[in-house]
Amino acid sequence: MEKNNSGSGFKHIGNTLLHWYKNNARDLPFRQTKDPYKIWICEIVFQQTRINQGLNHYNNFIRRFPDVKTLAEADEDEVLLHWKGLGYYSRAINIHKAAKQIMTDYHGSFPSEYEEILKLKGVGKYTAAAISSICFNGKMPAVDGNFYRVLSRFFADDFDISNSRAFNYFSELATLIMPENVGDFNQAMMDLGSEICKPKSPLCEECPLQENCLAFSLQKTSYFPVKTKKVKAEDLQLTYYFVHRNGQFLIQQRKDDFIWKKLFEFLPEISEELKQFIKGVKNVNHKLTHKNLSIEIFDVEITSDAIWKVLIASNQYIISDFKNFHEKSFPKPLENYIQNSLKD
Ligand code: SF4
Incomplete structure (x- = not known):
């Protein structure tokens, strides 16, 4: 699909999104903090669980392990026990290892640079981008399924999201609309993707991007995102x-x-x-x-x-x-x- 690759034609979109976010951001407890430890834990917890299902688990986990040091010093079995109900236990094991890494390699202070955050055990590009942008004014888009969906619809872009290059492709696409405040932009995309531009039946009538959304104007929202490869269980x-x-x-x-x-x-x-x-x-x-x-x-x-x-x-x-x-x-x-x- 054709799009204006100069990017300048889309910059106002990011600001439109920020304006929407200012008035519509979900009232989530971790939105009140810029503590990278808490943002990190919540990113990992909510990667695998819906917000309302995961909130209790997140609060319990933070209550028992309020900071990196407490987590690093805890026994692994206890960490696993507090992860109960969230599944994907390897993530809890990695969180524990990364906390120890922060204590030894970074003297207990959470690294602030994207590249350094990425070195932590179990932390991928998405999480590193989210933490660095929300807590340290970093400039990387936190590309996840919400980004794939919103961007592929907005640009009516049929790039296959199961392609191994999808992350890089959509990261680049995101920079076309990304405003200066990347932390809020990342969170706005997260909220827009989960509340408005839903996988099935997007609520286009309520969407701040509707006026410029190509999939909407072509009436092809259900066609995007394109995904060909199905992973067989x-x-x-x-x-x-x-x-x-x-x-x-x-x-x-x-x-x-x-x-x-x-x-x-x-x-x-x-x-x-x-x-x-x-x-x-x-x-x-x-x-x-x-x-x-x-x-x-x-x-x-x-x-x-x-x-x-x-x-x-x-x-x-x-x-x-x-x-x-x-x-x-x-x-x-x-x-x-x-x-x-x-x-x-
Ligand atoms: S107009 Fe519809 S399809 Fe386009 S971004 Fe908004 S919700 Fe998604």
């Missing part, structure tokens, strides 16, 4: 043994780099001797972003006190129990299984 089969006796059960912590790293799980295998105690099996289906899990959970009730004592004495397992299992982070389907076992 992988099917995955998992087996667990829920080995228990008198309200206690055996667990271990995942060490590999696969899903659920560092979370606690039931035993993925048991000896032939223990299989005689299998009482039943439950099949659970669970969807992750790119995986369809089919989980088989065997209920293994150890009815022999002697064998149970041997298992515990082996020091191979962690003992959990129905009363205190909330103190550890389990993957959602396993946590549900424990909760349902409690009801039985």
